[in-house]
Amino acid sequence: MMFVTPILVAALCGALTHLIARVWRPDQLFFVQLGRELTPADRRRSRRAVAIGWLGSAGSVAVALASPGPAGAAASAALITVAVGWPLVELLLLLPTLDRPELPGRIRIDLGPRPGPTALMSMPLAALELGLLAVAVLLFVTLWPALPDQVPLHFAMDGTPDRYGSPVELVLFGGLVLFDIGLAWVIAYTVSSERAALPEESAERFAELQQARRYGLVRMTQTLLFGVNVGLLTMAVGIAASVVADPLLSTGLAVGVGLAVVAVGIIAPLVYWLPRMTALRSALDALGAAEIGTRREGWKLGGLFYYAPDDPALFVPKRVGIGQTLNMGRGAAWAVIVLLVGLPLAFVGLMSLLG
C-alpha cells in the first residue's frame, strides 16, 4: 500500500485537473489528438468520456471517504481506473477512423551543418547554474561541521517539521540538481540532432520555423530546469543555514521559499514559451509536413506506433496529434521507456521508504 497510495493520489489529481479543464468544453476532449474538425460523433464520445470521468472520480473519492478499509481502497482504485481509462479507450477506438494525408514521397534534405547543443542552449545561464551550484556546495561544506546529527527534513502544511533525519539526506538535493543539468544537455543534444527532412515546397521557410522550434524547446526546458535547480539549492542550503544560524528561525520558511522558487521556475518559462511554441507548431503544420521524412511503412496500427529499424532517428514527429514519438525499432527507445517508467517509480519508492 505504501507504494500504491502516492500513485493513486497522483492519478486522481491528474484526472481531476484534466476534467476541470473540460467543464467548459466537454465536447472537445479529443481535439488535440484528432487534429481535425470535430464531427457530432466525436463530440458525443467526448461528452460521454468526460461524464464517466467525472462520475468515476467523484465516486472514487466518495468510496474512499466512506470506507477507509482495504475493500474501500480497492473499490476506489477500480473507479479511478475507469475514470482515467475510459477516455483512453474512446480515443483508441477513434484512431482508426482518422483519415491521415499520405506522406509526401518527395522530400528535401538539408545538408548544411546544424547548430549543436551549445548553440541552442544559453551558455550564460548554464554557467550561472554551475556557479550557483558551486556557491551552494561551498556554503554547505562551511555549514557541515556545525550541523546537528538530526535536521528537519519533512514539514507539515503549517511549516513545522514532522520528520527529522541525517543531514546526509540534504546531499540528495545536489544529486537532483546534477541530474537536472545532465537532463538539459541530453534534451539539447536530442533536439539538435533531429532529422533535417524538409517538404519540397517552402523548404526554406520550413527550415526557419523548425530551427525556431528547436531553439524554443531547448530554451524552455533549460530555463525550467534552471528554476527547479535554484529552488532545490535554496531549500538544501536554507535548511542547513537555518538549523545552524538560529534554531528559532523556521526551517519551514526556507523550504517554503524554495518551493515558491520551484513553482515560479516552472510556471514562468511555460507562460512565456508555450504560446510561442504552439504558434510555431501550427505554422509548421500549415506547411503540411508534421511527420515529414518518416517511413510510410514504419507506421503501425494506423499510425499509432513507429517501428523502423532502418531509420536512425530515435524521436520522430507523431502522425497523430502534436509532439514526438519514439522509433520502437531502436533499442534505445526501449531504454527510454524503462527510464521514463522506472525513474518515477524509483522516486516514489524511495520517498515511501524514507517517509
Next chain:
Amino acid sequence: MLTITLDHDSDVPIYRQVADGLRGLIADGQLAPGDALPGVRHLGRAVGVNLNTVARAYRLLAKDGLVDLRRGAAARVIGPPAEAPAAVDADDVRRLEAALAHIALSGVDRATVEALVGDILDRFQTRKPSDKAGPR
C-alpha cells in the same frame, strides 16, 4: 541552403538518389573542390536511412572520381579531372537515352527538350573546349 531531393516513391534506390543529389551539387558548383561532404552518420540521420546506405552513395561518387574518401577524414570533393575523357560514359549515355525516350513518348516537343537540356548544362557550368585544365 544546401539541399538534395529524395523521392521515396521512386524505383531508384535511395543510395543512388543520394549520390545523384550530391553529384548535382558538385556539378552546379554548390559543392566546390576541397569542400567536405556531410559526415556519413549526420547525413544518415538527416535522410532517415542506415549509414551503410550513405556510405554506399559516397563509394559510388569515389568510384567516379568525384570524392576523396580517406579513412579517418571527412570525404572531400575533388575537382574535375585535368583531361576531359574522349567519350561520354556508356552508362550515362544509356540513362540519358532512357530519359529522352520517356520525354519523347510523353509528347513534349523538341525545342522544349533542347531548352531544358541547355538550362541544365548552363547550371552545371560544363567545361568549354577552351578550358584545358580544371581547377585542380
